[in-house]
Amino acid sequence: MAENRAVLYAFWLSSCSWRVRAALHLKRIPFEERPVDIVKENQQLTDEYRSINPNQKVPALLIDNETLVESMAIVQYLEDTRPEPALTPKSPLQKARMRELCEIVVSGIQPLQNVGLRPQFETTEQYVKFTKYWTDRGLKILEDMLQKTSGKYCVGDQLTIADLCLVPQLYNAITRHKLDISKYPTVSKLYHELLKEKVFQETHPEKLKSKM
Ligand SMILES: N[C@@H](CCC(=O)N[C@@H](CS)C(=O)NCC(=O)O)C(=O)O
Incomplete structure (x- = not known):
């Protein structure tokens, strides 16, 4: 259902956002991307966005009724909760x-x-x-x-x-x-x-x- 889709707060040119977008794609997790303009509009610095990500950077991911921040923590969460396909070597x-x-x-x-x-x-x-x-x-x-x-x-x-x-x-x-x-x-x-x-x-x- 639409309300259960993950929401990725991201900027199209952001490398950190792309890490998470790619992980979501590989794990076949349906998501909606909500743009946060970090260049022209400085939307990451608004109070509204600070309530989503206190670090005031992209990305942030709303998933499983939680909001996660920091791209590497997000990718690790996806890896831990959706292990296939594995994105980490076993050795x-x-x-x-x-x-x-x-x-x-x-x-x-x-x-x-x-x-x-x-x-x-x-x-x-x-x-x-x-x-x-x-x-x-x-x-x-x-x-x-x-x-x-x-x-x-x-x-x-x-x-x-x-x-x-x-x-x-x-x-x-x-x-x-x-x-x-x-x-x-x-x-x-x-x-x-x-x-x-x-x-x-x-x-x-x-x-x-x-x-x-
Ligand atoms: N360690 C953070 C870094 C996030 C980060 O620096 N994001 C950049 C875009 S790649 C950003 O939002 N920059 C805007 C700013 O710092 O105001 C992560 O991996 O998520």
């Missing part, structure tokens, strides 16, 4: 490898290029230089790590949460930071292969843009 070592890659993106890149940082810089140039530097540095680290862990996907031949973190961040690096990812051959190859997967085509920001 403890592979699981650790997956988490290493997730952390590089989730802690090492995304927060250092978030649009919410802009007011803390005096000029746009300073902000762009900072965000671009940390994104590129993160990609360099990912290249070194993925050379050791990747197969068809980030960790061997299983699509995992690391892939859900990688693709959105790379899309961001290319479109927003104008980075040339071809200097990172493993990253680049994985990205272009992953983009062919149905999950990334169906949940791609460009697809949402065309619906807006």
